[in-house]
Amino acid sequence: MNRKTLLGTLLLATILLATPGLAAAGPAPENEAETPVADVQPPSGRYYVTIDISSGQDAADLAQLLPDWDESFEAGSSTIILTAAEIARVRSQGYTVTVVGDAPAVPDAWPACYSHLSDLNSWLQGFAAAHPTMIDLIDYGDSWCKTQGGCTSPAPQNWSWPGDDLIVARITNELADGPKTGRFFVDGGIHAREIPTPELAKAFIELLVNGYGVDPNVTWLLDEREVYVVLSSNPDGRRMVELGAGTEPPYSGNPWYWRKNSNYSVAGSLACAWPPTSGSQFGIDMNRNHVFKWEGPNGGYSDYVCAQTFRGPSPASEPEIQAYEDFVRSIIPDQRGPGDNDPAPADVTGFLINLHNYTDGVILVPWGWTTANSPNNAQLEAIAYKMSTYNSYGVQHALYPVSGNTRDWAYGELGIPAYVIELYGDDFFSNCNLLPGIISNMLPVLKYAATISDRPYMRVYGPDARSVAASPTSVASGAPVNLTAQINDTQNGNQPVAAAEYFVVRPGDAPPGDPGTGTPMAAADGTFNSTIENVVATVATTGLGRGTHLAMVRGLDSGGNWGPFSAQSFEVTCFFADINCSSQVDVTDIMLAAEALQSYWTNGVYDPIFDLNNGGAGDGAFDLLDVQTVAANFGVTTR
Numbered sequence: 001m002n003r004k005t006l007l008g009t010l011l012l013a014t015i016l017l018a019t020p021g022l023a024a025a026g027p028a029p030e031n032e033a034e035t036p037v038a039d040v041q042p043p044s045g046r047y048y049v050t051i052d053i054s055s056g057q058d059a060a061d062l063a064q065l066l067p068d069w070d071e072s073f074e075a076g077s078s079t080i081i082l083t084a085a086e087i088a089r090v091r092s093q094g095y096t097v098t099v100v101g102d103a104p105a106v107p108d109a110w111p112a113c114y115s116h117l118s119d120l121n122s123w124l125q126g127f128a129a130a131h132p133t134m135i136d137l138i139d140y141g142d143s144w145c146k147t148q149g150g151c152t153s154p155a156p157q158n159w160s161w162p163g164d165d166l167i168v169a170r171i172t173n174e175l176a177d178g179p180k181t182g183r184f185f186v187d188g189g190i191h192a193r194e195i196p197t198p199e200l201a202k203a204f205i206e207l208l209v210n211g212y213g214v215d216p217n218v219t220w221l222l223d224e225r226e227v228y229v230v231l232s233s234n235p236d237g238r239r240m241v242e243l244g245a246g247t248e249p250p251y252s253g254n255p256w257y258w259r260k261n262s263n264y265s266v267a268g269s270l271a272c273a274w275p276p277t278s279g280s281q282f283g284i285d286m287n288r289n290h291v292f293k294w295e296g297p298n299g300g301y302s303d304y305v306c307a308q309t310f311r312g313p314s315p316a317s318e319p320e321i322q323a324y325e326d327f328v329r330s331i332i333p334d335q336r337g338p339g340d341n342d343p344a345p346a347d348v349t350g351f352l353i354n355l356h357n358y359t360d361g362v363i364l365v366p367w368g369w370t371t372a373n374s375p376n377n378a379q380l381e382a383i384a385y386k387m388s389t390y391n392s393y394g395v396q397h398a399l400y401p402v403s404g405n406t407r408d409w410a411y412g413e414l415g416i417p418a419y420v421i422e423l424y425g426d427d428f429f430s431n432c433n434l435l436p437g438i439i440s441n442m443l444p445v446l447k448y449a450a451t452i453s454d455r456p457y458m459r460v461y462g463p464d465a466r467s468v469a470a471s472p473t474s475v476a477s478g479a480p481v482n483l484t485a486q487i488n489d490t491q492n493g494n495q496p497v498a499a500a501e502y503f504v505v506r507p508g509d510a511p512p513g514d515p516g517t518g519t520p521m522a523a524a525d526g527t528f529n530s531t532i533e534n535v536v537a538t539v540a541t542t543g544l545g546r547g548t549h550l551a552m553v554r555g556l557d558s559g560g561n562w563g564p565f566s567a568q569s570f571e572v573t574c575f576f577a578d579i580n581c582s583s584q585v586d587v588t589d590i591m592l593a594a595e596a597l598q599s600y601w602t603n604g605v606y607d608p609i610f611d612l613n614n615g616g617a618g619d620g621a622f623d624l625l626d627v628q629t630v631a632a633n634f635g636v637t638t639r
């Protein structure tokens, strides 16, 4: 399915869903309010519809009329879910509504493919404990309920919950030599009912940690980058979603489609509906509460406490947002001037993605507080379009102003590329059969963001290094390795490729040198002159130690832009007693073996590289026999 949305498109095309057995309504007759939406009501009472929107003002007005779908209208998405009564109400305001199919009912129990918040938290604790050198869990603050010593729901039920710590997982290879050269922050669950987003965040953590030492591009990424992942940046709100589908009456029905946090201290909060409705709930919309352009000059927020987009009583009034901003500031410096038109420099470092759903699949570019372009618009759009090559999402500016939002804060205050990505799906709780595809379609986007997070505004214009291959994949020290790759600038500015280079590093090594300091690769056709060039090099392995090595390749285009690395691994094997892979068993091997033996006696740390006896197969322990094995082969060459 093609989910591309044209940038700046105001007229939303009608998309007919391939739903068997449903007649789509034709053009709306004049007396729309009285037109039945279908001959037979769907069992759910809910329909997929499209609404013709002819201007940004239309979209803003519809967001007021249908506050649940504010984000969809903001993102220019074409399909939403309405009841027959809502369809009548929208038509009575003069809009053309086209019914395109039956929508599923709101789930009447917790869908099996989604974790409860407590399960997500315990999974993260366990996964981190199992990978202590890859994951560091940081408690960056408390939810509103925790700051209050716990929350109690309005009378008469008086349901209590304690509130949560705000947890960010820092994913990196702590054992790598460093320094780290890029930081990427991503969070799910800021809108509580958008429950696919924490599942995606979880899958991203698994992809990274399980990929180290398996996927060469994850290996170097975790050696060089720090990735920060928050499963749920709004745990109080998530408790409210789950409360609706709880185990005790009256909260044992549908999960509540709760969007905001659960701060009920603002005057008027207890006059909001309880149990909540989609149109009336207390709490603060965290995506309107950031300090940057809070209560913005063009509107784009609500000052009504029960509204979906209530901005809160003051900038960053909510502890979740204060903690979010403070934490991101602590890892990424402020790199942009204070003026609305001050561009951030090209060498900005850092990257942020704020996950939401559901739409047709949209990447939202800053600004949101104004429909004008930001001073880094060209770079921000270039990155967004590049991301869309991985997931086929649309790229969109806000159709109408939305102030105090996360992407504007991160770009506006810090100058970094920052996006809302609205996952595709079929509802806030997307159907379980869609979830694996939603996740797998997005993982390459998150991986790309981490890849270019060192210098995103520069890397996005540099060519991709694709199809990096090392052959053979296993060689004796000294034998050549043929390294090949395709340097491709077609998705990065479409300029001719000018050069390529490679570095050979060990997993865990410090980042290789600056662009231009690597070993040159040749154009396979003899000349660098095309936007796509196959490149080749012969890697000399003399002097490389036994074990895994990474060949890291990157390209340069004619505009002077170096792209990000892409890597392939190969193994160097040696004659079993040639420990330093020098092509012969020499005095260095004897010294290394002796040092290892001493280290083993002193520290009791067993290094399998030195376990050589029994013909190199090893006996499971490093001992004197291993040293004697090396000595016995002294003077023997490997080839």
Ligand SMILES: [Zn+2]
Pocket: 071, 191, 194, 355, 356, 357
């Ligand atoms: Zn959202």
